[in-house]
Amino acid sequence: MRNIFERVKQWNTLTRIWHLYDAKWQDPFDSAKVIQKYLKGLHKPIYHPLADCGDHVVVINCKEIAMRGDEWRKRAYFHHTGYAGGGTYTLAWELHDKNPLMIMKKAVYRSMKGNLQRRYTMERLHLYAEENVPQDIIENISSVIPQLRDVPMRLDRMPEDQVKGYPKIWDLPKDYVVR
Amino acid sequence: MTSRLSALPVLFVRLQRPCPLVQNRGFKRWLRPTLQTLKKRKERMDPEPLPRRSSFTDWNYKSELFAFGKRLGEDLNLDVLRTAVTTREFVLNEIDQQKAVGIEIDIQMNDNSKMILEGSEIINNYSLNFLRSAFPKLPEEGVIAVQTYLTCEENLSTLAKNLGVADLMLTPEHPVEAVTLSNGFKALVAAISESSGIERANLFVRDFVMTQLVGKNINELWEVNDPLNLLSSILQRDGKQPFEPRIVAETGRNTILANYQVGLYVNKELIGLGCGESIKIATEVAARDALRELFDTTESMKPVNFDVESLPQTFANFSIQDWSSKNVEKLMKSSR
């Protein structure tokens, strides 16, 4: 008979943690590099390729990801139906309009090596377009992955009094015509 | 092997070609069928008994007994040692054999039946004393459980086998059974006591029986049945407030791989931490952890000190029913 302490010790060490990642204003490709480490369990000191020690990651606000430069317009996603002439190129903004989860999903999928384990690892990734996540998923979460970049405050969403009280380094000349 | 085969009724091997009288070189076509037949005959017979080491030509029982004592670092009386490894059945067997042959019965062999009892008493006394002084905070039930494990037949027979007692045992049975081996070990302790005094026997028990504790988890040898009730009754006896279980961490609540960490708090102070797949199990483990802390049998406890020359005659540890940390500390102070 195995000792109860030894049994729960193993359970505790190899337990699957549920992490939360807020993708608001985050680069999906940089985020994918971080998220895949958590999915595989690479962040754990006990990591071993044969040990099944990957964690779950719940990504929220996928709709509000950010891309640098003019990537929204220039990045194209290729898809081929398999039939002759079935190839299509979809621009990133178009794809994001159709499915706000797809860019994040593809980014994480591509950040990992194409081996037999990849699809099972992807099963542990839970993507949500907005902040409202089902309650049974929220209850599982016990850890938060910090964001890579600060979320900037948008001027049009700032309260009026805060905008007025904000320090001005310089002012527009009085004769400046705002178009 | 050949002598056993010759006892069988002769079977004629049909040879492929009659063996010519003239010696010739070339393919030995008779070899394969001959070996096949021999193998078949061997398979048809009962399995061959393992040979006794003492039946070999390179065997000198007196030298073996001498070397055995030297190996253990003991100055043993060889006659006493010989008695310690002689079983009752062996002596009876000898008498029967002499009767059958028709010789006058002249057996002056002693057997080890008395020594087994003596040795058993020495082992039990010393191990109890040793465990009580090594684990002063462990309840008496735990001490008894550890002692039972250390002096069980399986453990003692393994010891005897690995000290080379099996070859020396004078017993009709072969291979020697575990009971006989463990009895042989007990008698050996008595033999040491008889040849060099009880002190040496105690040291022998310490060096071979007690050191089996190394690498063993005490909590594996003794488990408390109802840890939650036991802990609360101990806290009550100590005049402390009842404990309050609280979830310290949890993950995957709605999955089958849920994990909870529960801490037990007394007066906002953590006394035990446990984890498990449900809150109930985690609470139970936390209670066990708190008890482990009280009884001083944690994972990070100091290793047992085996470097003790003599032990004072100690009294029994407190039983679970009246164990309280106040009582135990009083007892420890008075024994010092």
Add this chain to the structure above:
Amino acid sequence: MSNSHLLLLSGFPRAPLQNGIGRYVPQLKRMTIKFCKSSGDSKGTREFIESKLVDFAKENPGTVVYVKPRRHRAPCVQAEYLNGEEHHISLHNMSLEETTKWINLLPMRSGRPTNLRLRKYWHTDSPSIQGVWSPFTNRDPALNLAQFPMEEFSKRKNLTKTATEIILERWQEQKEKDSTAPVQEKTTS
């Protein structure tokens, strides 16, 4: 480890019966030297028996040494250990020095089978003093009371201040200075 060693017996280093913690028990229980009295390949063995065997037996009183002459067969030494294992070494055509060296190896062995592949070269009963790591080790206890999703935990851990933050700070300082400066002027004048 090559592929041919995959089927090799494997194990971990262990001292038999915690040997050495209580007292040390030499593990070699008996040894049989087999040799021929006349043939040349047993010369070194014969010399060993003549000149060194008695000293060897005195040094190792816990070992029973048997000497077994047999005609026209190669010399060898058979060692038996307390764990029941046997070790056989051929002494064929060996000089006295070589024979001495090989025979002196035997009492130093523990009797572990020679074909055992060790998976580790060390052994410990307590692998970790501080306890085994778990995902909850060094976890922020504030997370227990968190209502997810929570923005403050998601925030990047800033090591340096941003330019905006520095400007805001300076502005705040300046504002405080401006409000306290006229008061000081009044008291000094």
